[in-house]
Amino acid sequence: MPEHRAGVPPAGVPLAELPSGVPARLAACALPPLEAKLLAAMGLTLGSRLVVRTQGDPTIVEVRATRIGLARAVAARLTVVAEPAAP
Amino acid sequence: MSVAERRPVPPARESEPIRLLLVGNPNSGKTTLFNRLCGLRAKTANFPGTTADLRIGRLQVPASAGEALAAEIVDLPGLYSLDLDLPESKLAAELLAVDAAHPPAGVVVVADATNLVRPLALAADIARRGVPLVVALNMIDLARRRGISFDLGHLSLSLGAPVVAVSARRGEGIDTLLAAVRFALERGAPKAPAGLPESGEAADLEAWSESVVAASVGGAHAVGSASDTLIDRLDATFTHPIAGLAIFFAVMAALFWSIFAVASVPMDLIEATFANLGGWIESVLPAGAVRDLLVGGLIGGISGTVVFLPQICLLFFLITLLEDTGYLARAAFVMDRLLCRFGLPGYAFVPLLTSHACAIPGILSTRLIPDRHDRFTTILVAPFQSCSARLPVYVLLTGFLFPARPAAAGLAFTACYLLGGVAALGSALLARRTILPGSSRPMVLELPSYKMPSLRVAAAAALEQGWEFLRTVGTVILAICFVMWWLSAYPTTPAPPAALELEARAATLAETDPAAADLLVDEAAHLRVRRQQEQSFAGRIGRALEPAFAPLGYDWRLTMGVVTSFAAREVLVSTLAVLVGADADSEAGVLERIQSATRDDGSPLLTPATAVSLLVFFVLAMQCLSTLVTVRRETRSWKWPLLQLAWMTGLAWIAAFAAYHGLLAAGIA
Numbered sequence: 191m192p193e194h195r196a197g198v199p200p201a202g203v204p205l206a207e208l209p210s211g212v213p214a215r216l217a218a219c220a221l222p223p224l225e226a227k228l229l230a231a232m233g234l235t236l237g238s239r240l241v242v243r244t245q246g247d248p249t250i251v252e253v254r255a256t257r258i259g260l261a262r263a264v265a266a267r268l269t270v271v272a273e274p275a276a277p
Numbered sequence: 278m279s280v281a282e283r284r285p286v287p288p289a290r291e292s293e294p295i296r297l298l299l300v301g302n303p304n305s306g307k308t309t310l311f312n313r314l315c316g317l318r319a320k321t322a323n324f325p326g327t328t329a330d331l332r333i334g335r336l337q338v339p340a341s342a343g344e345a346l347a348a349e350i351v352d353l354p355g356l357y358s359l360d361l362d363l364p365e366s367k368l369a370a371e372l373l374a375v376d377a378a379h380p381p382a383g384v385v386v387v388a389d390a391t392n393l394v395r396p397l398a399l400a401a402d403i404a405r406r407g408v409p410l411v412v413a414l415n416m417i418d419l420a421r422r423r424g425i426s427f428d429l430g431h432l433s434l435s436l437g438a439p440v441v442a443v444s445a446r447r448g449e450g451i452d453t454l455l456a457a458v459r460f461a462l463e464r465g466a467p468k469a470p471a472g473l474p475e476s477g478e479a480a481d482l483e484a485w486s487e488s489v490v491a492a493s494v495g496g497a498h499a500v501g502s503a504s505d506t507l508i509d510r511l512d513a514t515f516t517h518p519i520a521g522l523a524i525f526f527a528v529m530a531a532l533f534w535s536i537f538a539v540a541s542v543p544m545d546l547i548e549a550t551f552a553n554l555g556g557w558i559e560s561v562l563p564a565g566a567v568r569d570l571l572v573g574g575l576i577g578g579i580s581g582t583v584v585f586l587p588q589i590c591l592l593f594f595l596i597t598l599l600e601d602t603g604y605l606a607r608a609a610f611v612m613d614r615l616l617c618r619f620g621l622p623g624y625a626f627v628p629l630l631t632s633h634a635c636a637i638p639g640i641l642s643t644r645l646i647p648d649r650h651d652r653f654t655t656i657l658v659a660p661f662q663s664c665s666a667r668l669p670v671y672v673l674l675t676g677f678l679f680p681a682r683p684a685a686a687g688l689a690f691t692a693c694y695l696l697g698g699v700a701a702l703g704s705a706l707l708a709r710r711t712i713l714p715g716s717s718r719p720m721v722l723e724l725p726s727y728k729m730p731s732l733r734v735a736a737a738a739a740l741e742q743g744w745e746f747l748r749t750v751g752t753v754i755l756a757i758c759f760v761m762w763w764l765s766a767y768p769t770t771p772a773p774p775a776a777l778e779l780e781a782r783a784a785t786l787a788e789t790d791p792a793a794a795d796l797l798v799d800e801a802a803h804l805r806v807r808r809q810q811e812q813s814f815a816g817r818i819g820r821a822l823e824p825a826f827a828p829l830g831y832d833w834r835l836t837m838g839v840v841t842s843f844a845a846r847e848v849l850v851s852t853l854a855v856l857v858g859a860d861a862d863s864e865a866g867v868l869e870r871i872q873s874a875t876r877d878d879g880s881p882l883l884t885p886a887t888a889v890s891l892l893v894f895f896v897l898a899m900q901c902l903s904t905l906v907t908v909r910r911e912t913r914s915w916k917w918p919l920l921q922l923a924w925m926t927g928l929a930w931i932a933a934f935a936a937y938h939g940l941l942a943a944g945i946a
Binding site for chain 1: 357358360361362363391392394395479480483508509512513516517518606607610613614617623718719720721722723724
C-alpha cells in the first residue's frame with residue numbers, strides 16, 4: 191500500500207494519541223509499503239473501524255474482533271479519525 | 278490468474294499419497310488441527326520444489342465407498358495474505374502458483390470462526406486459483422459461546438467450496454471435515470461462483486469477504502469488537518514497562534527453574550542407562566579396539582548428546598504452553614523495548630531464550646522473524662547465550678574458584694550468563710552498524726486470545742524439537758566422537774616403565790593384599806592412559822597448538838580440551854578427565870582430579886587466573902560444530918558461520934587474555 195498522506199481530514203490524529211475506548215476509523219497510513227501491506231492484511235485497512243484498548247508502547251488496538259499490538263513508532267504514523275459517540 | 282484459467286487437478290498416482298496444504302492466518306488454530314488430523318507422528322522435512330522445511334503429516338481420507346485415500350498434509354506457516362513480501366506468503370504463493378512443480382491436490386483453509394473476514398478473504402484468494410478447497414471454520418465452540426451463528430450453506434455457495442464447522446481442540450467436526458475434503462477432491466476445481474473477486478487485490482477480497490460475512494454471520498459480536506475489561510487489564514499489565522518486565526523475568530525464572538529441576542531426573546536416568554550399556558558391552562566383548570570404539574566413541578558420544586534431550590523437550594513443551602496461553606505475544610513487546618536499542622527485534626527474544634537450552638533450536642526458531650537482517654543478526658548472536666553444554670564447564674570452574682562457597686560460585690555462574698547476554702547485545706549493535714545495517718523493524722504483532730494451553734500441541738512441539746535436536750546434533754557429534762576417539766587412541770604406545778613396574782608389584786601383592794594390588798593396577802592404568810594421550814595424534818596436536826593458547830595460561834592438556842571442545846563444549850570435561858588420568862567411574866572424582874591436576878613441570882594445571890580465563894573463553898567462544906552447520910543451513914551460506922566462528926572465538930581469546938593478564942597484574946595467580 192502506498193503512503194496516504196494526502197486527504198487526511200483536519201480532525202485526524204495519530205493513533206498513538208487516540209484515547210482508549212474511543213472508536214475511530216483509519217484515515218491514513220504513512221508507513222513503508224511492506225509494513226502498510228502487512229497491516230492491511232491483518233485487517234487494518236484504510237477506513238477500517240478500530241478501538242484503542244491500551245494506549246502506550248505498544249498501542250493495542252482492536253479491529254474486527256482481533257487485537258493487534260503496534261509499537262509506538264508504528265502507531266504514530268497512522269492517522270485516525272474519531273467517530274462520533276453513539277447517541 | 279483469473280478464475281477462467283483454472284487448471285486441472287493433477288491425478289494422484291496409485292503409489293504415492295495425494296498432497297493437501299493446510300493454510301491459515303496465525304492464531305487460527307491451524308497447528309492444533311494439523312495435530313488432530315495427523316496425531317503426533319508428523320515430521321519436519323524439506324518440501325519438494327522449495328527450500329523450506331515444513332511439517333508434513335499423513336492421514337487417511339475416508340471414501341464414500343471403498344478404500345480410504347492416503348494423503349499427506351503439509352502445515353504451511355501462518356500467513357495473512359498470499360500477496361505480502363514475507364517468506365511465508367511467498368512460499369504459499371509459490372506452492373499454489375499455476376505452474377508449481379508439485380501442485381497440491383487440495384487446500385484446507387483454517388479460519389478463525391470468531392473473526393471470519395480476514396480468513397475468508399484468504400480463502401477467496403486461494404479459491405480463485407483453481408484448487409479444490411475446503412474451509413474449516415475452527416474454534417466453533419468459542420464462537421457459539423460468544424453467540425455467533427453461521428449460515429454455512431450461504432458461506433459455501435459464496436465461496437464455491439465446502440465450509441465445515443470444527444473445533445480442533447475438542448475434536449469436533451473432524452469426520453465431517455474429512456468427508457468434505459473427499460468431496461472436494463472427487464469434484465475437482467468447481468466453477469467459480471458469481472461474485473468471487475477475479476483480482477487478488479486486498480481491497481477487493483476484503484470488500485467481498487465483508488459482504489459475505491454480513492450476509493452469513495449473525496450474533497452480537499459477529500463483526501463488531503468485543504469489549505472485555507479483564508483482557509484489557511491483562512494486556513496493560515503484561516506489556517507495562519515495569520510490571521511487564523518484572524512478570525517476564527518471574528515467568529522466565531520459573532521456566533528455567535522447572536527445566537533444571539524437572540529435567541535432572543530423566544537426565545540422571547539417561548546417564549545411568551548409557552553407563553549400564555557401556556558396562557554391559559565391556560563385559561561381553563573382549564578388550565580391544567572394537568570395544569574401545571563402542572564404549573569410548575559410540576556410547577560416550579551418544580550419551581553426551583542425549584543427556585541434554587530432556588532439557589530440550591521440556592523447554593519446548595513449556596514455551597509452547599506459554600505461547601498457547603497468549604502470554605508470549607505480550608512478552609515480545611516487553612522485550613522489544615530492550616532489544617530494539619541494540620538492533621534486535623522483539624521477535625528475537627524467543628530464539629534468544631531458547632538458546633539457553635541449546636543454540637540449535639534457538640537458531641531454528643528465528644524463522645519466525647520476518648526481516649532478513651533482523652533474523653541474521655539474531656542468528657549471529659544467539660550462540661552467545663549460555664547453553665546447557667556449557668554447564669559442565671561452568672560447574673567445574675566455578676567449583677574450583679570458590680570451593681565450599683556455593684553462594685559465590687552461584688554468583689560466578691550468574692556472571693557467566695550475564696557476560697554472554699552482554700556480548701550478544703553488543704555484537705548485535707556492532708552487526709547492525711556494519712555488516713547488517715539498519716535498525717530493527719518496529720513490532721506489529723497480533724495478540725491472540727488468552728486461553729488454556731493444549732497439552733497435546735505442547736507435547737507434539739516437544740517431540741518434534743527433540744527429534745530434530747537428535748537428528749541434527751547426534752549425527753555430527755557422533756562423527757566427531759569417532760574421530761576424536763581415533764585421534765586419542767592411535768598410534769598405540771607401549772606402556773611406560775613405571776606402569777609396568779606398578780603392575781609387577783601388583784602381581785606380587787595379588788594374593789597377600791588384594792586391595793593394595795587393585796590400587797596399584799588402577800594407578801598403572803592411569804599412567805598407561807596418560808602416556809597414550811601424550812603420544813597419540815591428539816596429544817601431538819595439542820602440543821603443536823599450545824603456543825596459540827599459552828598466552829591465555831593453558832598448557833597442552835587445556836589446549837587439547839579447548840580444541841576438542843570446538844566439536845562440542847561439554848567435551849572439555851571428558852577430555853581433561855582422560856588427559857589427567859581421572860577415574861571416570863565417579864563424577865565427583867573427575868572434577869576433583871581435574872581441579873588438583875598438575876602440569877608436566879609440577880605446577881597446578883588450574884590456577885584462579887587460568888580458571889577465570891578458561892571460563893571467559895567458554896562463555897564467549899563459538900565451540901559447537903553442530904551450531905555452525907545449522908547456521909550454514911539456515912543462512913544458506915558458509916559466510917555467516919565462518920564469520921561467527923571468527924568473531925566469537927577472536928572475542929573470546931581477547932577477553933580471556935585480558936582476564937588472565939589482568940588477574941596476574943592484580944597479583945592473583
